[in-house]
């Protein structure tokens with residue numbers, strides 16, 4: 001899937017209304033926060049998002065990796081990231097609830113950039129990292145016409161690169177910080193591989209566009225079946241079992 005949506009949405013107030021209406025219902029609610037493309041002070045957009053949505057979120061995501069908001073990914077650079085994360089963490093302290101905060105990164109980063117991000121995440125005590133958003137690269141697309149479409153690529157072609165970046169991030173962050181693996185998960189096997197490469201949790205989007213809303217249930221059944229067959233007490237036992245193999249692949 002290639003998308004170039006940008007953050008088209010009805011804004012904070014409308015989202016808050018919907019979240020307030022479902023409050024108290026079961027389930028994990030992650031709220032991803034972005035910045036307006038025409039904002040004079042993008043960091044303050046994130047601060048306002050944190051304060052407004054903290055009371056409704058099981059966790060918050062600071063998304064600085066969408067390729068569809070011009071310049072957004074520049075916030076991944078060390079100095080900008082340091083300032084953003086400091087102010088986001090201060091906004092959480094000031095908010096009426098303090099959910100965990102995850103930083104969501106792009107797959108199109110080089111080793112030095114990953115090192116900078118890991119250093120800032122550790123320094124600012126961010127709860128975890130989500131690896132990854134869509135890619136501006138076009139790995140494995142057969143049609144040049146399709147590959148030429150503007151936007152971020154997700155789904156199967158993203159699996160390899162996003163899993164390599166995930167494993168490298170796990171190496172840089174050490175064993176204790178939470179990492180959510182995302183990118184090309186469309187089966188129990190691909191979800192399990194994210195865990196083997198270092199993920200504590202797994203997300204998916206494009207897989208569900210193709211396979212429908214029953215996909216997560218099928219993946220969970222497949223994962224439980226695998227855990228039973230292997231006599232695992234927890235999927236945690238699987239974490240990092242292919243870490244070296246994935247982390248040693250070139251970017």
Ligand SMILES: Cc1cc2nc3c(=O)[nH]c(=O)nc-3n(C[C@H](O)[C@H](O)[C@H](O)COP(=O)(O)O)c2cc1C
Nearest residue numbers: 003032063132133134154155182183184204205206
């Ligand atoms: C249509 C579409 C819209 C997306 N919008 C957002 C977004 O607003 N915020 C965000 O953090 N990620 C967004 N993503 C990225 C996905 O959350 C996910 O990180 C990425 O697609 C890789 O996972 P997948 O291969 O399972 O889709 C979007 C992806 C798609 C396909």
